[in-house]
Amino acid sequence: MAAAQAAKARIRQAAEGRILHAAAELFADTGSAGTTVGQVAARAGMSAATVHYYFRSKAILYEAVLSDVLRRWLHEIEQIDERQPPEDAIAAYVRAKMHVSYAHPAASRIVAQEMLRGGSRMRRFLSVDLLPLLDRKLRLIEGWSRSGLLRPVDGRHLFFLIWAGTEFYANFSVEAAAVLGVSELTEAEMRRAADSVVDLVLNGLQPRPG
Amino acid sequence: MAAAQAAKARIRQAAEGRILHAAAELFADTGSAGTTVGQVAARAGMSAATVHYYFRSKAILYEAVLSDVLRRWLHEIEQIDERQPPEDAIAAYVRAKMHVSYAHPAASRIVAQEMLRGGSRMRRFLSVDLLPLLDRKLRLIEGWSRSGLLRPVDGRHLFFLIWAGTEFYANFSVEAAAVLGVSELTEAEMRRAADSVVDLVLNGLQPRPG
DNA sequence: GTCTATAACAAGATAGAC
DNA sequence: GTCTATCTTGTTATAGAC
Numbered sequence: 001m002a003a004a005q006a007a008k009a010r011i012r013q014a015a016e017g018r019i020l021h022a023a024a025e026l027f028a029d030t031g032s033a034g035t036t037v038g039q040v041a042a043r044a045g046m047s048a049a050t051v052h053y054y055f056r057s058k059a060i061l062y063e064a065v066l067s068d069v070l071r072r073w074l075h076e077i078e079q080i081d082e083r084q085p086p087e088d089a090i091a092a093y094v095r096a097k098m099h100v101s102y103a104h105p106a107a108s109r110i111v112a113q114e115m116l117r118g119g120s121r122m123r124r125f126l127s128v129d130l131l132p133l134l135d136r137k138l139r140l141i142e143g144w145s146r147s148g149l150l151r152p153v154d155g156r157h158l159f160f161l162i163w164a165g166t167e168f169y170a171n172f173s174v175e176a177a178a179v180l181g182v183s184e185l186t187e188a189e190m191r192r193a194a195d196s197v198v199d200l201v202l203n204g205l206q207p208r209p210g
Numbered sequence: 211m212a213a214a215q216a217a218k219a220r221i222r223q224a225a226e227g228r229i230l231h232a233a234a235e236l237f238a239d240t241g242s243a244g245t246t247v248g249q250v251a252a253r254a255g256m257s258a259a260t261v262h263y264y265f266r267s268k269a270i271l272y273e274a275v276l277s278d279v280l281r282r283w284l285h286e287i288e289q290i291d292e293r294q295p296p297e298d299a300i301a302a303y304v305r306a307k308m309h310v311s312y313a314h315p316a317a318s319r320i321v322a323q324e325m326l327r328g329g330s331r332m333r334r335f336l337s338v339d340l341l342p343l344l345d346r347k348l349r350l351i352e353g354w355s356r357s358g359l360l361r362p363v364d365g366r367h368l369f370f371l372i373w374a375g376t377e378f379y380a381n382f383s384v385e386a387a388a389v390l391g392v393s394e395l396t397e398a399e400m401r402r403a404a405d406s407v408v409d410l411v412l413n414g415l416q417p418r419p420g
Numbered sequence: 421g422t423c424t425a426t427a428a429c430a431a432g433a434t435a436g437a438c
Numbered sequence: 439g440t441c442t443a444t445c446t447t448g449t450t451a452t453a454g455a456c
Contacts, residue, residue: 015440031244031326033243034241034243034327036432037433038431046440046441047440047442050441052432057432058432086415109326112322112381115381115382116323116382117240117244119384134389148417150415151413151418157406157407158406158415161375161378161407164375165374168374171325172322172325172329174325174329175325175329175336178333179341179366179369180366192364197371199363201410201415202414203415204413205360205368205412206361206412207361209418221421222421225421247449256422259422259423259424259453262450262452266451267450268449
């Protein structure tokens, strides 16, 4: 029966969704090795056996979580608008990345942990998905530099600085909050942080002559 | 006998040193939860029981490793020379941090992982050791800004950007190498990266008018 | 101080009832 | 699809010989 099939598919989707969500938060906080299937099950409101029914092994569950997160990550870099003036485009990109870091802190932490471990499970993602897209954006930066709209800079290191500088607030929010003297990073705090990053990346430290 | 005592102390120090070194590399690569005492023992060239003889539990071993690493980390921030011109002082600080990241990549990764997990085991370090020292440096930056030697910036976010931008290369060296199209980050590569970070932080992206 | 052997426990994964 | 019970393995930590 088609209706019964559809109902099963809905149940499956709902259960998988709850598992993936619970696992993402736990993996972000304590890593894959530091998280047990039992913890995921408890947070998702089901038994460990049920988690294994949907994801044969913890490794497979981890790959599913990582894949979800990488899809989102890739989508962000698309956000650099090639038709805007460079300063506006870069400022908007920085703010977009900072906003995503605030809205989905778990995603940023999961990618960071995977990269810290050498990123063996994202080699293909890097070479197939990220690099071609990044190359496009690098040519854009290069064009802006050549035409004098930006100082001549190495776009790759520019991206590194922007990624590192924005993800810092999601990955190390506890330490950032401690230094800033607040109990946690609010949205307003993140906006101020984004302003600072934009300001530093665009203008640097040196006072303008004149 | 005093000589026998001294010999024992030397043996103890040598063994502890080998264990701490092995553990640091493993913790950096796979985290504390992802590392077994057996692996540490194998890398240190001894049995797991011997590791337990020197460090009663894995948790205690981890704390010892973390404590070592934090001591080094704190030492770096001292490097900002208050008597140099601000640009030189900051450039030297960035290069020093980048050099340490290259020389001791494991240290950077261990701190990053601890912070990702909320840094519960470094709260005291943050408030007792880091913040007072950082406050001194922040007043320095503020003074430079007020006297017009630097653009007015929030020193705290400046430090965040510098920390994030330099540690990026140690923490995510695999991904950085992939984007840069090299098989691994050599010392020369790290120097180029340091140049880029210094250039961006000091000058920003906008072309100078005139 | 260092080892082998082993106790004690935790975790991943599966079987089979419902 | 979901659960409880259980198998199996791997890990921490200790005991005791050397």
